[in-house]
Amino acid sequence: MPPAVEFWFEFASSYSYPAAxxxxxxxxxxxxxxxxxxxxxxxxxxxxxxxxxxxxxxxxKGRYMWRDLERICAAQGIGFRKPSSFPRTSVLGARVVAAYAREPWVPDFVRALFRANFEFDRDIDAPELVRELLAACVADADERLAAAQSAPLKQRLRENTERAAALGLFGAPSFRVGDEDTGCELFWGNDRLDEALAWARGAHALQR
Amino acid sequence: MPPAVEFWFEFASSYSYPAAxxxxxxxxxxxxxxxxxxxxxxxxxxxxxxxxxxxxxxxxKGRYMWRDLERICAAQGIGFRKPSSFPRTSVLGARVVAAYAREPWVPDFVRALFRANFEFDRDIDAPELVRELLAACVADADERLAAAQSAPLKQRLRENTERAAALGLFGAPSFRVGDEDTGCELFWGNDRLDEALAWARGAHALQR
Structure with missing residues (x-):
C-alpha cells in the first residue's frame, strides 16, 4: 500500500477550494x-x-482572506468569483462524499461542488444542484442521493465530524499523515499540502 | 533602490520567530x-x-501551533523550547527596534530577542535582559535604551501599531510589498515569506 494522506475539508471553507x-x-x-x-x-x-x-x-482576517484566495486561484490557474453568500456549505454534498468516499468518481464530484461555490457562485446546498452535479459523475445519481440520506450512510458525515473534533482539528483544509507506529502529524491550511505529502512519504519510508 | 519588503512582527508572536x-x-x-x-x-x-x-x-489551535512550530524550527535548524509563559512580548525591545529600525545592528538584536523568548525561555520584557542583548549589538546601549524610552522615539512603536491597524493587519508575521503605483500586497504568516519576496521582485520589475 502506498502512503496515505487524509484530506479533511469542508465545502464552505474557502481555502479548502484550491486544496481540493x-x-x-x-x-x-x-x-x-x-x-x-x-x-x-x-x-x-x-x-x-x-x-x-x-x-x-x-x-x-476575512478581507485579507478574499484577496489572498484571489491571488492563490490566479497562480493556480483555477477560476474564482467571491461567493455572494459565505460561509455556504453543502450538507447533502458532504453526506454523499462521506457515504461513498472510496469510489472513483468522488474526486470529480468534490471538485464540481467546490467550483459551483467558489467559481460559479451557486447555492451548493440546493438538492437539485447537488443532483445535477452528481448525475454528471455517476450513472445512478438518484439512488445514491437517496441512500446517502438514509440512516446508515447519513451517519458517516456525523462520524467524520466527531472524528475531526477528536483529532483536534480546528479548521479546513487539514491534512493528516503517518500512522500509530510512526506517529501521526496534522497540517493545517492549503499552504501546507506539499509539506504534508513529503511527511507522508518520509513516515512511510521509515516504517518499511 | 532595490525592492523592499516590510516585515511586520511582534516579539510575542510564535510564528514571527522563524520568520525573523x-x-x-x-x-x-x-x-x-x-x-x-x-x-x-x-x-x-x-x-x-x-x-x-x-x-x-x-x-x-494553540496545541496545533506549538507542534507546528516545533516542526518548523527543526526543519529550519533553529533552536526551540516552548516558552513557559505565552504570549510574552517585549515592549521595551520593540521600542528600541522601532526607534532605530534602519541601523545595521537591528537585525542581530531582533534575532537575539526572539531567541531569548523561543529558544531560551527568558523574560524578554525585563529591562536588564534587553540591555544585556542590546549591549552585545551596539556600543552605546545605555544611551540608546534611555533615548528609545524618551517621548519622541517612544512614539514610533505607537505609530507602527496604528499603521498596522490602518493597513488591516490582524496577525504576525505579516509582509507588505509593492507601492502605490504597482499596488500594495499583504501576506500573512511565516509560510508566505517566499511568496511575498517573489511578489516584491515582480512588482518592482513591472514598475521599472
Missing part, C-alpha cells in the same frame, strides 16, 4: 493516496467558542 | 531590502474582538 482542486494531482505525483474526509466545521467552531467562521467574526 | 530568523538571508538572496516593522498585537487583537492571542483563546 490540486490534491489529487499533487498526491499522485508524490506517490501518496488521498483519503477524502468531508466534515462540518459548524459544530467544531461552536464547540471551540467561535460565533461563526473566523473570517466573518474577524472582518480584517 | 530567516528573513534577512532570504530577502538578501532575492535582492529585496527588509524594512523592520515591530508593532504590538495586543491593541489590534482587542480592537478586533479577541480576548487574548487566538492561540490562547482557541486551545485546539
Amino acid at each position: 482542486m490540486r490534491i489529487e494531482a499533487a498526491a499522485g505525483a508524490a506517490g501518496v493516496r488521498v483519503e477524502w474526509k468531508p466534515f462540518l466545521l459548524g459544530p467544531i467552531f461552536r464547540e471551540q467558542g467561535y460565533d461563526s467562521s473566523p473570517f466573518v467574526q474577524y472582518p480584517a | 530568523m530567516r528573513i534577512e538571508a532570504a530577502a538578501g538572496a532575492a535582492g529585496v531590502r527588509v524594512e523592520w516593522k515591530p508593532f504590538l498585537l495586543g491593541p489590534i487583537f482587542r480592537e478586533q474582538g479577541y480576548d487574548s492571542s487566538p492561540f490562547v483563546q482557541y486551545p485546539a
Whole structure:
C-alpha cells in the first residue's frame, strides 16, 4: 500500500477550494493516496467558542482572506468569483462524499461542488444542484442521493465530524499523515499540502 | 533602490520567530531590502474582538501551533523550547527596534530577542535582559535604551501599531510589498515569506 494522506475539508471553507482542486494531482505525483474526509466545521467552531467562521467574526482576517484566495486561484490557474453568500456549505454534498468516499468518481464530484461555490457562485446546498452535479459523475445519481440520506450512510458525515473534533482539528483544509507506529502529524491550511505529502512519504519510508 | 519588503512582527508572536530568523538571508538572496516593522498585537487583537492571542483563546489551535512550530524550527535548524509563559512580548525591545529600525545592528538584536523568548525561555520584557542583548549589538546601549524610552522615539512603536491597524493587519508575521503605483500586497504568516519576496521582485520589475 502506498502512503496515505487524509484530506479533511469542508465545502464552505474557502481555502479548502484550491486544496481540493490540486490534491489529487499533487498526491499522485508524490506517490501518496488521498483519503477524502468531508466534515462540518459548524459544530467544531461552536464547540471551540467561535460565533461563526473566523473570517466573518474577524472582518480584517476575512478581507485579507478574499484577496489572498484571489491571488492563490490566479497562480493556480483555477477560476474564482467571491461567493455572494459565505460561509455556504453543502450538507447533502458532504453526506454523499462521506457515504461513498472510496469510489472513483468522488474526486470529480468534490471538485464540481467546490467550483459551483467558489467559481460559479451557486447555492451548493440546493438538492437539485447537488443532483445535477452528481448525475454528471455517476450513472445512478438518484439512488445514491437517496441512500446517502438514509440512516446508515447519513451517519458517516456525523462520524467524520466527531472524528475531526477528536483529532483536534480546528479548521479546513487539514491534512493528516503517518500512522500509530510512526506517529501521526496534522497540517493545517492549503499552504501546507506539499509539506504534508513529503511527511507522508518520509513516515512511510521509515516504517518499511 | 532595490525592492523592499516590510516585515511586520511582534516579539510575542510564535510564528514571527522563524520568520525573523530567516528573513534577512532570504530577502538578501532575492535582492529585496527588509524594512523592520515591530508593532504590538495586543491593541489590534482587542480592537478586533479577541480576548487574548487566538492561540490562547482557541486551545485546539494553540496545541496545533506549538507542534507546528516545533516542526518548523527543526526543519529550519533553529533552536526551540516552548516558552513557559505565552504570549510574552517585549515592549521595551520593540521600542528600541522601532526607534532605530534602519541601523545595521537591528537585525542581530531582533534575532537575539526572539531567541531569548523561543529558544531560551527568558523574560524578554525585563529591562536588564534587553540591555544585556542590546549591549552585545551596539556600543552605546545605555544611551540608546534611555533615548528609545524618551517621548519622541517612544512614539514610533505607537505609530507602527496604528499603521498596522490602518493597513488591516490582524496577525504576525505579516509582509507588505509593492507601492502605490504597482499596488500594495499583504501576506500573512511565516509560510508566505517566499511568496511575498517573489511578489516584491515582480512588482518592482513591472514598475521599472
